[in-house]
Amino acid sequence: MVDYNRKIGFIGAGKMGSALMQGIIKAEIVKPENLGASDVYEPFLNDLKAKLGINISTDNSVIVKASDILILAVKPQTLGSVLENLKAYITSDKLIISIAAGVPLATYENALPAGTRVIRVMPNIAATVSEAASGIAPGKYATSEDMKTALEIFSAVGTAVQEPESLMDVVTGLSGSGPAFIFPVIEAMADGAVLEGMDRKSALTLSAQTVLGAAKMMLETGMHPGELKDMVTSPAGTTIQGVHALEEAGVRAAFMNAVIRATERSKELGKK
Numbered sequence: 001m002v003d004y005n006r007k008i009g010f011i012g013a014g015k016m017g018s019a020l021m022q023g024i025i026k027a028e029i030v031k032p033e034n035l036g037a038s039d040v041y042e043p044f045l046n047d048l049k050a051k052l053g054i055n056i057s058t059d060n061s062v063i064v065k066a067s068d069i070l071i072l073a074v075k076p077q078t079l080g081s082v083l084e085n086l087k088a089y090i091t092s093d094k095l096i097i098s099i100a101a102g103v104p105l106a107t108y109e110n111a112l113p114a115g116t117r118v119i120r121v122m123p124n125i126a127a128t129v130s131e132a133a134s135g136i137a138p139g140k141y142a143t144s145e146d147m148k149t150a151l152e153i154f155s156a157v158g159t160a161v162q163e164p165e166s167l168m169d170v171v172t173g174l175s176g177s178g179p180a181f182i183f184p185v186i187e188a189m190a191d192g193a194v195l196e197g198m199d200r201k202s203a204l205t206l207s208a209q210t211v212l213g214a215a216k217m218m219l220e221t222g223m224h225p226g227e228l229k230d231m232v233t234s235p236a237g238t239t240i241q242g243v244h245a246l247e248e249a250g251v252r253a254a255f256m257n258a259v260i261r262a263t264e265r266s267k268e269l270g271k272k
């Protein structure tokens, strides 16, 4: 288990940083007083302090100095200047975890003091409700104990798997970005029901629960999605009509392309 008394600090307390902090507090893997966050935007910090009881600062170095594990949750475009400003405070006892899309481990290892233990993670926004899907890749100097720590933190907010760094851009395109591909599916299915006369609230509830149930069924039964689809499609029934409409619209190619395009963008971000 992660030492309950370890201090975890977040640099960047925006959408993903705060999602992870909420998940971590809910999972009770650290005490709120051992969690800290810094950000340039003070109102975010004040909200988090009021809601979660964590330590806050607008000075990144305060959080770095107070933390054993540092989670970098700023935009990839801001990361260069953040690393430059923080390198003087990164001592060899600290583990650095970055969730920035695209940025390779070598960027941190080159920017920070020689031998810094770095782990690259790509979580997703569902950490807020303890259902994140995270891929985790170790840097050159990260130990197996460090990987255990990272897997424990990210497993506490959902499902976490180790991946080679070469696949981290794909993790970003699939599960990092994925929630944004599924929310419009839920909304559009509900739109169809609204068009047919259902009220919006019921339509969204039934649509979201349908996606949740389908995903849960796949994960819990271990069955192939094609086989599960066949269980729903009665010959000459209703479902096969809907499946035909989706195939006519090229929905599979559209979703494949969404993952491919997001992956390519992650690769591009890493080259900057």
Ligand SMILES: NC(=O)C1=CN([C@@H]2O[C@H](COP(=O)(O)OP(=O)(O)OC[C@H]3O[C@@H](n4cnc5c(N)ncnc54)[C@H](OP(=O)(O)O)[C@@H]3O)[C@@H](O)[C@H]2O)C=CC1
Binding pocket: 011, 012, 013, 014, 015, 016, 017, 038, 039, 040, 041, 044, 060, 072, 073, 074, 075, 076, 078, 082, 099, 100, 101, 122, 123, 124, 125, 176, 177
């Ligand atoms: N959103 C998501 O679903 C996911 C995001 N990620 C990754 O997480 C990281 C953060 O993304 P996200 O939370 O969406 O972005 P946000 O913009 O919501 O959060 C980043 C936060 O960092 C603040 N910030 C900017 N500069 C600094 C600085 N120098 N020091 C401290 N804080 C600073 C920003 O303030 P300000 O806005 O005022 O600039 C903002 O509040 C990114 O690298 C992204 O790739 C990974 C997985 C999923």
Ligand SMILES: O=C(O)[C@@H]1CCC=N1
Binding pocket: 101, 172, 176, 177
């Ligand atoms: O859109 C982005 O760049 C970030 C990374 C994965 C999810 N959001």
